[in-house]
Structure formats: structure tokens, C-alpha cells
Amino acid sequence: MPTDLEGGPLARLxxxxxxxxxxxxxxxxxxSRAGLTRLSGLSRTTLYAIVGDLVARGALVGAAPPAExxxxxxxxxxxxxxxxxxxALGIDFARRAVHVAAVNVAHEVVGTASAAHxxxxxxxxxxxxxxxxxxxxxxxxxxxxxxxxxGVGVVGPAGAVGRAGPAPHLTPVTELLGQRFGAPVLLDTxxxxxxxxxxxxxxxxxxPDVAYLRLSYGVGGxxxxxxxxxxxxxxxxxxxxxxxxxxxxxPCSCGKRGCLESAASLGAVLDAYPPAGDLAGLLAAxxxxxxxxxxVVLAGERAGRVLAAVCQALAPSxxxxxxxxxxxxxxxxxxxxxxxxxxxxxxxxxxPDVRPARxxxxxxxxxxxxxxxxxxxxxTGPAVPxxxxxxxxxxxxxxxxxxxxxxxxxxxxxxxx
Numbered sequence: 101m102p103t104d105l106e107g108g109p110l111a112r113l114x115x116x117x118x119x120x121x122x123x124x125x126x127x128x129x130x131x132s133r134a135g136l137t138r139l140s141g142l143s144r145t146t147l148y149a150i151v152g153d154l155v156a157r158g159a160l161v162g163a164a165p166p167a168e169x170x171x172x173x174x175x176x177x178x179x180x181x182x183x184x185x186x187x188a189l190g191i192d193f194a195r196r197a198v199h200v201a202a203v204n205v206a207h208e209v210v211g212t213a214s215a216a217h218x219x220x221x222x223x224x225x226x227x228x229x230x231x232x233x234x235x236x237x238x239x240x241x242x243x244x245x246x247x248x249x250x251g252v253g254v255v256g257p258a259g260a261v262g263r264a265g266p267a268p269h270l271t272p273v274t275e276l277l278g279q280r281f282g283a284p285v286l287l288d289t290x291x292x293x294x295x296x297x298x299x300x301x302x303x304x305x306x307x308p309d310v311a312y313l314r315l316s317y318g319v320g321g322x323x324x325x326x327x328x329x330x331x332x333x334x335x336x337x338x339x340x341x342x343x344x345x346x347x348x349x350x351p352c353s354c355g356k357r358g359c360l361e362s363a364a365s366l367g368a369v370l371d372a373y374p375p376a377g378d379l380a381g382l383l384a385a386x387x388x389x390x391x392x393x394x395x396v397v398l399a400g401e402r403a404g405r406v407l408a409a410v411c412q413a414l415a416p417s418x419x420x421x422x423x424x425x426x427x428x429x430x431x432x433x434x435x436x437x438x439x440x441x442x443x444x445x446x447x448x449x450x451x452p453d454v455r456p457a458r459x460x461x462x463x464x465x466x467x468x469x470x471x472x473x474x475x476x477x478x479x480t481g482p483a484v485p486x487x488x489x490x491x492x493x494x495x496x497x498x499x500x501x502x503x504x505x506x507x508x509x510x511x512x513x514x515x516x517x
Contacts, residue, residue, distance in 0.1 A: 115248075117142060117150050122159070122181065130163070130178040151179060158182060188472040189281065191230050192253040192290050192464030193273075195219075195318075198226055200233045201465040203473065211237035212462045223273055231280060247283035251468030253290030255318070286471050288329070292338050293467025294459070295322025296329045298420045300470040302458040309416040311452070313340055313403060315425035315432075318353075319361040323414065329471070340410065341365075345402045360406050364399035366425045372398065379424050386428055396431040403432075404439020411452055412444055422457030 117140075124139050125131060131139070137147045154160045161182045181204075192199040196219055201212040213233045217226065252274070274285045295312030304310040310324040319341030323330040330337050341361035342354050349358025350368070362368060366379060372395035376382035385392035407419055419440075425432060433454055440451045459466055 114150070117146065118154060121147070121150055121154065125160070125179065125181050130180040132176050132178050134176075136179070155179070159187065187248050188251065188469055189234065189247055189249075189283070190251045190253075190293075190465040190468030190470075190472070191277075192293070192468060193226055193230070193255070194253075194290060194461075194464065195255055197461070198229045198233060199461055199465040200230055200237070201462060201469050202234070202237055203469055209466070209469070212465060213237055214461055223276075227273075227276055227280060247281055249472040250277055250281050250283050250285045251293070251471040252277060252285055252287040253293040253464040253468050254287060255290060286468075288331070288335070288468070288471060289320065289322070289338070290464035290467070291320035292322035292329060292331070293471060294422060294457070294463035295324055295338065295420070295467070296470045297459050297463045297467035298422070298457055299324040299327070301466060302463065303420045303455040304418040307416075307418045309414065310418050310420060311407060311410050311414065311416045312338075312420045312422065312457070313407060314423040314457075315364060315366065315399070315403060315421065316423035317365055317367050319359075319365050319403075319423075323410075323416075325414065328474075340406055343406050343409075345405060360402060364402040364425075366423070369395045369399050369425065379427065383427060386431060393431050396425070396428045397435040399425065400432040400435025401439050404436040405443055407436065408440050408443035411440065415449070416452050419452045419454045420457050421454065422460075422463065426456050 120140050120142070121136060124136060128135075128139070133148060133151060136142075136151065137144055140147060142150070151160065155162065159182060160179050162177045162179050188203050190201040197214055197216045199212065199214040202210050204210050213236055215229055215233060217229060221229075254273075274287055278285045291312070291314045294314060295310060298304050298312055299307060299310045304312075304324075308324075308327045311321065312323070313319070313321040320338065321340040322338040332338075342352065342356065342359045344356065344358050345360050345363050346358035350362040351357050352359035352362040354361075370376055370378070370382065373382065373385070373389075373392045375389075376385055376392060382392060382396075386396065387393055403421075410416075411419065419436070421433065421436065433456070437451070437454050440454070444451055457463065
């Protein structure tokens with residue numbers, strides 16, 4: 101089997117044969133090896149090798165036909181998908197939480213789970229927490245022996261993906277995950293993966309060109325172009341939070357001044373309206389407190405100007421807004437739409453449809469799943485079902501990794517990213 105998801109021509113050919121077999125079983129139900137050989141068009145030797153490997157990995161199970169249906173002679177074993185077998189795993193290592201999601205061999209999302217952790221938790225503790233959450237997924241967790249890949253989302257630029265490897269400081273993380281789960285690992289920025297998730301299952305499902313902007317305590321985004329995640333040179337595409345919107349603005353964590361992140365993040369809005377204290381206080385003040393409305397509208401105008409430049413260059417059909425600040429609703433969305441109308445060239449084309457994100461905290465992990473599935477898509481069979489974002493579970497504080505502490509966040513900010 102290949103050691104990475106991209107692999108060479110032979111590895112891709114074998115993955116295609118595996119997906120053909122899995123697709124036939126998804127479509128037709130239990131089949132004998134002879135039936136699979138006939139329907140697939142593969143040689144007997146190739147088919148038996150593929151089936152043997154899938155059985156060994158736990159993706160397929162065999163069963164003899166019922167006694168009343170047997171003919172004389174040796175019973176013919178039939179093969180079927182094992183619904184308990186996990187094919188792909190998605191993990192989102194957010195700032196103060198870990199989110200996981202898994203799909204079975206039928207490419208159905210079988211469960212999602214999340215847990216918060218402290219700001220000082222080590223990577224080893226995060227990996228332990230991710231492993232525990234995988235084990236707590238519905239149906240007794242994921243059968244790791246059958247995994248075809250693990251998608252991983254991280255905060256900040258992740259660099260290239262696949263054989264080229266992630267950013268150097270993340271290399272040990274991908275190696276440890278590969279060892280722990282025994283499967284190839286693909287890594288990308290969690291906001292970019294959230295963009296892919298929204299374009300696959302969420303607010304922009306079926307839309308080929310999507311711009312995604314996440315407004316949280318950090319600001320990031322992602323671009324889906326012609327149905328594919330766009331990474332750009334060095335894997336830095338979608339860093340909308342570090343586009344300058346004020347020449348002499350506030351300092352940004354990146355070292356520059358006046359970035360969108362320092363001017364339109366949730367923290368910037370709370371700084372502009374101190375009585376709120378936190379997101380809950382801000383939401384309580386809307387829409388009755390004019391100063392609170394002005395703070396949100398200003399953030400929306402700044403975000404809208406950046407999005408107008410993005411839309412002028414790429415002309416996406418949909419803009420998806422996510423993150424905590426999106427919960428403010430019309431004050432934010434109205435300001436973004438007005439900014440798009442004001443700054444886009446009026447050339448007869450309609451402004452993009454601005455939509456709220458649907459997948460919430462599960463977006464990064466589901467996007468990591470989508471990343472793996474797009475490396476090995478089913479050639480036929482049912483479409484990937486829409487996951488239920490409300491199914492996400494948040495274990496109690498007692499379930500956090502041993503030794504992890506959750507400090508009291510400043511101004512009551514939530515522990516979720």
C-alpha cells in the first residue's frame with residue numbers, strides 16, 4: 101500500500117481499484133468475489149488482492165449465505181462493507197479545543213466530538229485528547245486498522261500539503277499522528293479546511309467558487325475555486341486577516357499594523373465597545389445599544405472592503421461568514437453587503453451571495469475529512485450525506501487531558517476558538 105495519500109501512479113491506480121470495489125458494494129450490497137470480478141472488470145488476481153487487503157484492514161466483512169439458500173458443495177462467501185469501519189478521520193487542533201469527525205467506508209459521517217483545553221496544553225496532551233475523542237465516537241469509535249487517511253487542521257499557516265510536507269514546526273505533529281493512527285496524514289490551516297467543509301456540506305454546498313471569512317479572536321479565511329481548495333504559493337492563500345485596512349492602525353500579532361485581524365476581529369469589536377465584556381454581553385446589547393451596533397458595523401465595513409477586493413479578483417458566487425462575530429447577525433452581514441455593493445465594480449454582474457456558515461465548531465474537522473475524501477473520492481454511489489452540526493458533543497471539564505488546566509480567559513472570552 102502507498103505510504104502517502106498522493107503517491108505515485110501505481111498507488112493511485114490501487115486506490116482507484118479499492119474505491120471501485122467499495123463503490124460496487126455500496127451500490128449492490130453483499131457480493132461474492134466472483135460477482136465483484138464480473139462487475140468490476142478487474143482480473144481475478146487483482147480483485148482477490150484488493151479484497152484481501154480490504155478484509156485485513158477491517159473495511160470488508162465476509163459471510164456465508166443462509167443455510168436455506170445454499171446449494172450443494174462449498175458455500176460461497178459474500179463480502180459486504182463493515183459499517184463500523186472508519187475510512188477517514190478529521191482532526192481540528194484549534195486554539196483551545198480539539199474537534200474530531202469520522203466517516204465510514206460508505207463515506208457517511210458517523211460522528212463528531214469536541215473538548216476544550218487550556219492555552220498551555222502541550223502537543224502530546226492534544227494528541228492524547230484527540231485519541232480519546234476518537235475512541236468516544238458513536239458506535240465504539242473508529243476501527244483504526246481500516247483508516248485510509250487522517251486530515252488535520254491547525255491554527256495559522258500550515259505550509260504545503262502532502263509529500264512536500266507541512267511547515268517545519270509541524271513536522272513532528274504529522275509524524276506522531278501517522279504513528280498513532282497508522283495512516284497517511286494531510287495537514288492544512290483549519291480556517292481553510294472550514295471553507296472546504298462549507299463548500300462540501302455547509303452553507304455553500306454545491307457552489308464551485310466560494311470565499312470564506314472567519315471572524316473570531318483571530319481572522320482567517322479560505323478560497324474554494326472550481327470546487328478545489330486553493331492554497332497558493334507556500335500554502336498561504338486565504339490569510340485575509342493580514343490584509344492592511346488601516347495604514348496607521350493597531351498593532352497586529354503578525355508584526356504589522358492595521359491588519360483586518362486587528363481591526364475587525366471579535367477582540368477589536370469588544371475593545372470598541374468595552375461594556376460588552378464578552379460575546380454574550382455583545383449579543384445582549386444588540387440591537388438596542390447604538391454604540392454596540394456601531395462597533396459591529398465598523399467591523400463589517402472593514403471586512404467587506406477586503407472581501408470586495410477578493411471578489412473583484414476571483415468573482416466567487418458565494419461569500420460565507422463564520423466565527424463568533426457572525427452570531428451578531430444583520431448588523432454585521434448588512435455592513436458586509438453594503439461594502440460589497442459600494443466597492444465592487446458595477447459591471448452588470450450581481451454581488452456574491454453572503455451567507456452565514458452552517459457547520460460551526462465542527463467545520464475544521466469536517467473540512468479535514470473532506471480533504472482526505474477528495475484524495476480518494478467514490479467513483480459512483482450515493483453523495484456524501486450532510487452531517488448534523490448539532491451532533492457535536494462537548495465533554496465536561498473533567499474529561500480534559502490529565503494535567504491540562506483551563507485558565508480564566510480575559511474579559512470572559514470563550515475557550516472555543
